[in-house]
Amino acid sequence: MHRLIVAAAAALTVLGGAASAQETLKIGYIDPLSGGGASVGEGGLKTFQYLADELNAKGGILGHKVEIVPLDNKTNPQESLVQAQKAVDAGIHYITQGNGSSVGAALEDFVTKNNSRNPGKEVLYFNYAAVDPSMTNEKCSYWHFRWDANSDIKMAALTNYMKGQPSIKKVYLINMDYSFGQSVRSEARKMLGEKRPDIQIVGDELHPMLKVTDFSPYIAKIKASGADTVVTGNWGQDFALLLKAAADAGLKVNWYTYYAGGAGGPTAIKQTGLENQVFQISEGVPNSGNKAAMEFEKDFRAKTGISVWYPRAVNEMRMFKAAAEKANSIDPVKVAAALEGMKFEVFDGGEGFMRKDDHQFFQPIIISSFGSLTDKAKEPFDEENTGWGWHIVSKIDTDQTVLPTTCNMKRP
Amino acid sequence: MAELIVISTLNGVLFGMLLFLLSSGLTVIFSMMGVLNFAHASFYMLGAFFGFQLTRWIGFWPALVIAPLLVGVVGMGVERYGLRNTHKHGHVAELLLTFGLAFAIEEIVSMIWGKSPVDYRVPAALDFPAITVFSTNYPAYKIFMLVVSVVIFIALLVTLKRTRVGLIVQAALTHPSMVGHLGHNVGRVFMLVFGVGSALAGLAGVIAGPSLVTQSDMAALLGPILFVVIVFGGLGSLPGAFIASLLIGLIQTFAVALNGSLASVFGPLDPSLGASPLTDIWNVTIAQIAPILPYLLLVLVLIFRPMGLLGTRES
Numbered sequence: 163m164h165r166l167i168v169a170a171a172a173a174l175t176v177l178g179g180a181a182s183a184q185e186t187l188k189i190g191y192i193d194p195l196s197g198g199g200a201s202v203g204e205g206g207l208k209t210f211q212y213l214a215d216e217l218n219a220k221g222g223i224l225g226h227k228v229e230i231v232p233l234d235n236k237t238n239p240q241e242s243l244v245q246a247q248k249a250v251d252a253g254i255h256y257i258t259q260g261n262g263s264s265v266g267a268a269l270e271d272f273v274t275k276n277n278s279r280n281p282g283k284e285v286l287y288f289n290y291a292a293v294d295p296s297m298t299n300e301k302c303s304y305w306h307f308r309w310d311a312n313s314d315i316k317m318a319a320l321t322n323y324m325k326g327q328p329s330i331k332k333v334y335l336i337n338m339d340y341s342f343g344q345s346v347r348s349e350a351r352k353m354l355g356e357k358r359p360d361i362q363i364v365g366d367e368l369h370p371m372l373k374v375t376d377f378s379p380y381i382a383k384i385k386a387s388g389a390d391t392v393v394t395g396n397w398g399q400d401f402a403l404l405l406k407a408a409a410d411a412g413l414k415v416n417w418y419t420y421y422a423g424g425a426g427g428p429t430a431i432k433q434t435g436l437e438n439q440v441f442q443i444s445e446g447v448p449n450s451g452n453k454a455a456m457e458f459e460k461d462f463r464a465k466t467g468i469s470v471w472y473p474r475a476v477n478e479m480r481m482f483k484a485a486a487e488k489a490n491s492i493d494p495v496k497v498a499a500a501l502e503g504m505k506f507e508v509f510d511g512g513e514g515f516m517r518k519d520d521h522q523f524f525q526p527i528i529i530s531s532f533g534s535l536t537d538k539a540k541e542p543f544d545e546e547n548t549g550w551g552w553h554i555v556s557k558i559d560t561d562q563t564v565l566p567t568t569c570n571m572k573r574p
Numbered sequence: 575m576a577e578l579i580v581i582s583t584l585n586g587v588l589f590g591m592l593l594f595l596l597s598s599g600l601t602v603i604f605s606m607m608g609v610l611n612f613a614h615a616s617f618y619m620l621g622a623f624f625g626f627q628l629t630r631w632i633g634f635w636p637a638l639v640i641a642p643l644l645v646g647v648v649g650m651g652v653e654r655y656g657l658r659n660t661h662k663h664g665h666v667a668e669l670l671l672t673f674g675l676a677f678a679i680e681e682i683v684s685m686i687w688g689k690s691p692v693d694y695r696v697p698a699a700l701d702f703p704a705i706t707v708f709s710t711n712y713p714a715y716k717i718f719m720l721v722v723s724v725v726i727f728i729a730l731l732v733t734l735k736r737t738r739v740g741l742i743v744q745a746a747l748t749h750p751s752m753v754g755h756l757g758h759n760v761g762r763v764f765m766l767v768f769g770v771g772s773a774l775a776g777l778a779g780v781i782a783g784p785s786l787v788t789q790s791d792m793a794a795l796l797g798p799i800l801f802v803v804i805v806f807g808g809l810g811s812l813p814g815a816f817i818a819s820l821l822i823g824l825i826q827t828f829a830v831a832l833n834g835s836l837a838s839v840f841g842p843l844d845p846s847l848g849a850s851p852l853t854d855i856w857n858v859t860i861a862q863i864a865p866i867l868p869y870l871l872l873v874l875v876l877i878f879r880p881m882g883l884l885g886t887r888e889s
Contacts, residue, residue, distance in 0.1 A: 380830060
């Protein structure tokens with residue numbers, strides 16, 4: 163009997179292959195898995211777990227098996243710090259987070275302090291979606307890397323597109339009341355003022371973050387303002403419910419958004435019947451025409467049941483692997499050095515780079531609109547079984563997205 | 575402007591009626607037993623989730639009847655086997671029981687249905703725009719919610735004012751021990767009232783679920799505002815709860831619609847002062863402080879009229 167167990171154990175070790183021969187590489191995923199942000203956080207978790215499986219199938223990172231450790235932060239900065247400390251105590255050297263710049267700023271501060279106090283136990287913070295510009299400007303940190311275009315980059319691209327739309331005359335701004343929402347609002351005012359001074363801003367609203375369950379009062383106000391276009395950085399349930407209330411009230415306007423494609427968003431848009439009137443700015447869409455990305459999309463949908471909503475997460479994980487291989491180490495200090503200035507072929511095609519000055523990743527940006535899919539061969543992917551999907555209306559190359567930074571990077 | 579006022583009034587009345595469905599049960603329970611039932615909003619959540627599940631199995635209309643009844647049964651169970659046993663240890667024990675219960679229900683719900691919102695849809699029969707005010711559509715489902723709330727309000731009022739059961743309940747509100755001395759089974763009255771109160775909260779959940787969001791934190795989002803309603807309306811006063819619910823519904827909706835700030839009344843601050851906390855306060859709009867207005871009201875009522883709007887006794 164005893165012999166049998168030894169044999170079985172030996173067989174398992176052999177079967178486990180190279181990936182389990184070495185210590186697992188754990189990545190702490192700190193995002194909301196309960197509360198108002200849960201729908202978004204769960205989608206992100208599925209994405210990262212899928213990406214970890216993808217890496218592990220090819221031998222992991224330098225032979226280390228990759229494991230995603232989910233840590234629920236309830237979209238709350240204090241809770242996030244508790245979870246980050248928990249991760250550090252468990253010997254995790256890489257954390258990733260995306261939802262909420264309030265959380266992002268807290269984590270950025272956390273890793274900076276942690277790394278200066280505990281040399282040899284550094285932690286890297288990989289940011290896949292917290293887009294407050296200050297995180298790569300005045301508050302920048304050497305230990306933070308951001309794969310999503312920051313809010314200013316997105317707004318610059320969005321307003322460049324809006325500049326060429328003469329039908330836009332009255333714009334209403336509605337955003338969530340925290341650092342990111344406030345930066346969307348002030349940048350929209352500033353950039354629209356420069357590029358289209360004839361546009362009138364007829365409303366500028368900040369509402370509590372992830373707390374509103376019925377947006378009808380806000381929709382009534384938008385309607386009363388006579389706006390023809392709404393610009394919003396709302397995400398998660400704050401976008402889905404906003405559109406749902408708009409659909410109920412029959413509000414017909416154009417929507418320029420950051421995150422219309424998030425969970426519940428597409429369903430709500432279909433309900434409003436606003437075909438090709440809802441625009442989204444992102445670094446990728448399912449119907450991008452890139453063959454490798456569309457193969458990935460197909461397989462991802464089959465396994466997880468959701469669409470690829472974070473092409474930037476794919477970039478993050480693949481680039482992490484490339485950087486570790488370049489450094490020939492999974493030591494966070496060496497990986498950080500390898501990531502600086504690194505060039506990378508992004509998920510949807512085209513070259514991006516991680517700017518050394520502020521650790522902001524620059525990549526091609528896509529503006530897309532949501533509507534029915536006519537050519538099933540070219541655009542096979544719809545969203546949330548609505549039969550509608552994203553079409554590319556404009557693509558901006560990497561070099562056109564570069565904005566200056568005020569970051570004064572302190573290097574170790 | 576007229577459009578905004580009409581729509582905001584409709585929205586405000588609707589939200590107010592929903593609050594009333596919840597607070598009517600809470601205020602009656604509070605005044606009879608002297609216990610602030612922290613788990614009351616949890617019954618509302620249970621109603622929404624039962625409604626969602628039963629809608630899946632047997633359709634919306636049967637669910638509309640069965641789900642509140644189930645919640646009522648759960649409520650009676652809590653009274654019979656929980657509160658009645660802790661009653662002898664005083665109010666603090668009862669309060670802690672309901673407090674713990676609220677957390678337990680939230681955890682159980684998220685264990686069964688998960689933490690993200692469930693797909694609880696408006697029934698197809700009511701999924702169309704009912705009326706068009708100026709150019710804004712008003713969904714049929716919201717009209718339906720309004721009608722259900724008004725019907726319940728009238729039924730409740732008639733039961734309390736015109737029936738023998740109502741007479742006993744009313745007596746028990748003000749003189750619980752006297753009612754017991756007169757030979758009524760106060761324990762059973764308590765249990766039934768608790769059951770009916772929970773069922774009403776459950777009904778509110780069933781009808782609010784598709785319109786708002788059905789998820790495991792919905793109780794926590796609505797819970798605190800219920801306490802504002804019952805304190806503001808006055809202990810044990812149904813008309814008080816009714817007025818307070820409507821008022822808070824309207825205040826919240828209209829506050830969102832208003833753009834006024836100190837800056838718009840007195841003009842912007844001199845830019846030479848630079849950015850400071852003062853400029854933030856100066857520029858904050860009424861819409862932005864809308865969520866805290868009810869709590870401000872709570873504080874003011876407690877200071878200036880502790881018995882509430884229509885309340886008759888202070889404790």
